[in-house]
Amino acid sequence: MGNGTSIGRVRGLGSAHSGAHHWLVQRFTAIGNLITGLWLLISLVRLPNLQFGTVHEWIARPLPGTLLGLFVLSTFWHARLGLQVVIEDYVHEHANKFAAMALLNLATFAGAGFGLLCVIRLVLGA
Amino acid sequence: MAAAKNRPISPHLQIWRWGPAMLVSILHRVTGDGLAVVGLGVLLYWLGSLAGGDASYNAFLAHAGTWYGKVVLIGLTWAFFNHMASGLRHFVLDIGAGFELKSNAFWSVVTPIVAIVLTVATWATVLR
Numbered sequence: 001m002g003n004g005t006s007i008g009r010v011r012g013l014g015s016a017h018s019g020a021h022h023w024l025v026q027r028f029t030a031i032g033n034l035i036t037g038l039w040l041l042i043s044l045v046r047l048p049n050l051q052f053g054t055v056h057e058w059i060a061r062p063l064p065g066t067l068l069g070l071f072v073l074s075t076f077w078h079a080r081l082g083l084q085v086v087i088e089d090y091v092h093e094h095a096n097k098f099a100a101m102a103l104l105n106l107a108t109f110a111g112a113g114f115g116l117l118c119v120i121r122l123v124l125g126a
Numbered sequence: 127m128a129a130a131k132n133r134p135i136s137p138h139l140q141i142w143r144w145g146p147a148m149l150v151s152i153l154h155r156v157t158g159d160g161l162a163v164v165g166l167g168v169l170l171y172w173l174g175s176l177a178g179g180d181a182s183y184n185a186f187l188a189h190a191g192t193w194y195g196k197v198v199l200i201g202l203t204w205a206f207f208n209h210m211a212s213g214l215r216h217f218v219l220d221i222g223a224g225f226e227l228k229s230n231a232f233w234s235v236v237t238p239i240v241a242i243v244l245t246v247a248t249w250a251t252v253l254r
Contacts, residue, residue: 004133005133011166027220030217033208034213037206041248045248050187052176052183057158059176075166079158082162114173114174115170115212118174121177
């Protein structure tokens with residue numbers, strides 16, 4: 001264990017036991033995006049038209065409503081994980097990195113929250 | 127990070143000889159960023175306009191029907207299929223397969239082509 005490079009300072013300390021979590025959740029959400037994303041795309045193409053009544057009536061059904069809500073959750077979670085890696089790759093100054101991570105978390109939670117609220121409103125009427 | 131201020135860093139894009147694996151890796155990040163920023167933005171605009179009712183949804187449809195709306199939607203379709211194809215390639219690489227030089231280069235060339243074919247097929251169906 002040296003004190004020069006960042007790898008040198010941690011070599012020999014063993015596993016942090018948390019490294020695989022981000023990687024695994026990125027894969028889990030990728031599978032979620034694959035299934036719900038393809039479903040959404042195919043469903044929209046197959047709708048008879050995209051007028052308000054048609055789309056609203058379709059989303060208000062239990063299965064499309066549920067899948068659309070899951071699509072919002074899965075994509076925003078996946079985007080949060082992916083953009084985190086971009087920040088880690090390119091923003092090295094600690095204060096900027098903290099600010100970028102804070103902004104990313106606030107933006108993705110806000111976006112997912114708004115998307116879910118819209119889906120719930122469409123499913124439960126109003 | 128007190129030490130290691132002036133350590134050499136990895137050379138960037140301009141120094142490497144371009145190859146298919148490098149291209150598909152960069153495309154994966156570019157399309158992922160595009161989907162995250164533009165794609166999720168459009169998704170929220172779509173859902174928000176639907177939740178707002180008939181009038182706001184028609185305003186969304188009006189934007190979607192213009193030339194810039196079509197550019198964004200076709201671009202997002204391509205980004206989705208490209209990210210999907212290179213993402214599926216990542217699943218194969220994750221199990222330790224496909225690293226031999228020839229098969230790695232082959233699937234790196236195939237993924238962006240698959241994405242373009244699926245994008246054209248989708249919009250051919252939509253505009254039919």
